[in-house]
Amino acid sequence: MDYRKTLVDDDFVVPFELVTDQFRLRMLSINDLIKDYDAVMSSVDHLRNTYSLISGSNWPVGLTLEEDLIDLGWHQREFTLRYSFAYTVMTLDETQCLGCVYLEPSRKSSFDVVVSMWVRVSELGNGLDSDLYGTVKTWISELWPFPKPRLSRQGNHSRQWKKIPDDL
Template sequence: MKRIDYFLLILLLVSSSAYSQSFVPKDFVVPSVLENEYFRIRMLTVNDVVKDYDAVMSSVDHLQKVWPDSGWPSADLTFEQDLIDLGWHQKEFQLRRSFAYTVVALDESEVVGCLYIDSTTKTDYDAEVYMWVRTSTLDKGYDQILFNTVKQWMAKEWPFKKVAYPGREISWKDWKATK
């Protein structure tokens, strides 16, 4: 089976009713964009694959430290695998099951990073939020700027009362131990 066939199979599975449980209220209008003086945050789609792949592959060492136990991204991640990941994220967003945003330069010339808003199984939280920036933006302070921007956005625009930021406000060790 060709990889593109796997991609279509994944999209079919994720769009089935068993997998289409939204974790935001039905009447909640999901924010489509947030912009500041540094970057724009908007829905991640398959159309972003070229710039996303460049951002990921130019930042492999840094990203493996952001998610130390995940193995993502592997140094041999292919363009096609990234496309499949983006297709998955796009479909999940459409189904309101999770929300992946790309963080792009204001002129859309490059992907600066990504933001992921996910449901959680942890009883003390109602959402998990992860984010990363490409290595070339670290010395500009973009990691902290993105984190501060996202925290304010989550508090102001999203319906969650208790948001977890694993690897940031909660160590990975403590997060894994949280029930």
């Protein structure tokens, strides 16, 4: 990540939350630790299969609560510095974390932001992944200053994405 440049200009008002009739998207923070950890641990195999092709890691296999706290703190700090933006996907009553959405700088000049997302395994059958993708796609195009976003659903950009050379 290039920490010399923020993802958005200083005068851009970063959306704090997005509320639909199904879920609430808001900044991911250390206060979400228990709910986030529960969502991640409920979907370990699914997330490992999704992200191993992209990052080459086994995340989140073996993730500890302490490591998740560090990860959330890092996401929270990058959000406040405007380097990247991590949002938690919560039920409307905030009792359960349903997944996450990440906006990160692209290392490929053909895109100005990479937007990735995941939902917990228990929500795949009811179509939340499709609903989240559609909602986020509209949200990015209407509210964010990214003319060339790269949106990715769970596990949907791994091999093709790796074929595009990094040039930034």
